Amino acid sequence: MNQVHYITELFEKYDGRNIDGYLKNGGFDSLKLLLSNGIEKTVGEISASGLQGRGGAAYPTGRKLKQAREAKGERKFVVCNADEGEPGTFKDRELLKRNIFQVIEGMIIAGICSDAKEGIIYVREEYKNLHDDIIKAINKCYEKKFLGVNLLNSGVDFDLKLFSGAGAYVCGEGFAMCESMEGKSGRPRSKPPYVKQEGFLNMPTLVINTETLSAIVSIIKKGADSFKRYGTEKSSGTKLVSISGRVNQPGVYEVPFGVTVRELVEHFGGGIKDNAKGNFVQIGGASGGILPEKLWDTKYTYENLESRGMSIGSGAIVVADETNDIVKYLKVVQEFFRHESCGKCTPCREGNRQMKVIFDKMIDKTVAEKDFYRLDVVLNIMKNASLCGSGKTEVDPFITAKMYFPEAFTIKEVRIEFPGNDEEEEAV
Numbered sequence: 001m002n003q004v005h006y007i008t009e010l011f012e013k014y015d016g017r018n019i020d021g022y023l024k025n026g027g028f029d030s031l032k033l034l035l036s037n038g039i040e041k042t043v044g045e046i047s048a049s050g051l052q053g054r055g056g057a058a059y060p061t062g063r064k065l066k067q068a069r070e071a072k073g074e075r076k077f078v079v080c081n082a083d084e085g086e087p088g089t090f091k092d093r094e095l096l097k098r099n100i101f102q103v104i105e106g107m108i109i110a111g112i113c114s115d116a117k118e119g120i121i122y123v124r125e126e127y128k129n130l131h132d133d134i135i136k137a138i139n140k141c142y143e144k145k146f147l148g149v150n151l152l153n154s155g156v157d158f159d160l161k162l163f164s165g166a167g168a169y170v171c172g173e174g175f176a177m178c179e180s181m182e183g184k185s186g187r188p189r190s191k192p193p194y195v196k197q198e199g200f201l202n203m204p205t206l207v208i209n210t211e212t213l214s215a216i217v218s219i220i221k222k223g224a225d226s227f228k229r230y231g232t233e234k235s236s237g238t239k240l241v242s243i244s245g246r247v248n249q250p251g252v253y254e255v256p257f258g259v260t261v262r263e264l265v266e267h268f269g270g271g272i273k274d275n276a277k278g279n280f281v282q283i284g285g286a287s288g289g290i291l292p293e294k295l296w297d298t299k300y301t302y303e304n305l306e307s308r309g310m311s312i313g314s315g316a317i318v319v320a321d322e323t324n325d326i327v328k329y330l331k332v333v334q335e336f337f338r339h340e341s342c343g344k345c346t347p348c349r350e351g352n353r354q355m356k357v358i359f360d361k362m363i364d365k366t367v368a369e370k371d372f373y374r375l376d377v378v379l380n381i382m383k384n385a386s387l388c389g390s391g392k393t394e395v396d397p398f399i400t401a402k403m404y405f406p407e408a409f410t411i412k413e414v415r416i417e418f419p420g421n422d423e424e425e426e427a428v
């Protein structure tokens, strides 16, 4: 079984920073197709492909573009979400590094389809080594008239710039991102209104993931059917997956939906390091579910993972082997969220503090039954009452771990041996 090169088709074909190489390989053909076929037909093609947003929420992209076009405002913005703050996720970095022009072309297309004249690529602050190349690529596109006033003599204007992210996980969330671009501390706002209605500078804003933008370009060029040839009815096309952890070949792989998790670990990831036994994977980033090894034959699709209580999320797969203890692993995940909670809402801010106390006790083996009861209460409140997706989804690893590793959440009997006495006593 090989990787698919649908979105990543040009990775090996040219030096990703050279606009002439991009043009020689059909670069900007999709933009030209949009300009000749019109917006309705183009958005129809994207809808027909079944593409769902690759940033985590899996919202249908065709519908999103249509709604963005309908939104009213004096100014409109498109923001490429290249914040990529979800631990274990590094697939957008490959797209920015190896084919930035396809991302820029996707931005111009999204701008025209949503009637926005201003675009921003919001790049993770930690990717600052990529910033200069992205700015150079944007400038090249201005020189060649793919950006700016009356681009390609089409009568359409579109400007693009880079904004360096604020270095916080929550800034990948639409409103927090808008706040940070406005020079404020990156914290989510209450909804409604939604980002698409009142986002950056309170104007309609289309926030769209880097991989989604790259996929749009390939779909327009090759047609919706070519995309649907991969995957399943409900999980159309291909997905860029970031595989890391205890595997021999960590990296980014483009795979068709429908491969099994075992194939991702053993084939694409090259199997577990040191011939150890697999233990579990965390799917979709730090806020993703925990899938035990016995269920690795589950198909990697939205619908199959949903039936296991988890989601594709950002496309991260972190692999753990028999030497990785589930409680210690979860403790690291919990530390991350406690650090990253922006503190705006009580369920997430206080819930994380409560969880720290419980996990410390689990590690120290001083945890009591009432702590597990408290953990359930905290998880329930966070899931249902947090203000943004961070608090709502960060509980998923713990909920799924409780489902699949119940023994880690039960008080174990401690056997005490008395010297010189064959009989053993048990104490709790």
Ligand SMILES: Cc1cc2nc3c(=O)[nH]c(=O)nc-3n(C[C@H](O)[C@H](O)[C@H](O)COP(=O)(O)O)c2cc1C
Pocket (backbone or CB within 6 Å): 052, 053, 054, 055, 056, 057, 058, 059, 064, 081, 082, 083, 084, 085, 086, 169, 170, 171, 172, 173, 174, 207, 208, 209, 210, 212, 213, 388, 389, 390
């Ligand atoms: C806490 C939090 C962090 C997020 N981080 C990212 C991110 O780094 N990249 C991303 O594309 N989407 C991220 N999202 C999802 C975005 O809010 C948004 O749904 C997505 O960028 C929309 O693009 P799409 O429709 O192409 O998926 C995050 C959401 C939350 C709640």
Ligand code: SF4
Pocket (backbone or CB within 6 Å): 170, 187, 188, 340, 341, 342, 343, 344, 345, 346, 348, 349, 386, 387, 388, 389, 390, 391, 392
């Ligand atoms: S859920 Fe967490 S990150 Fe989101 S607003 Fe509340 S405190 Fe901030």
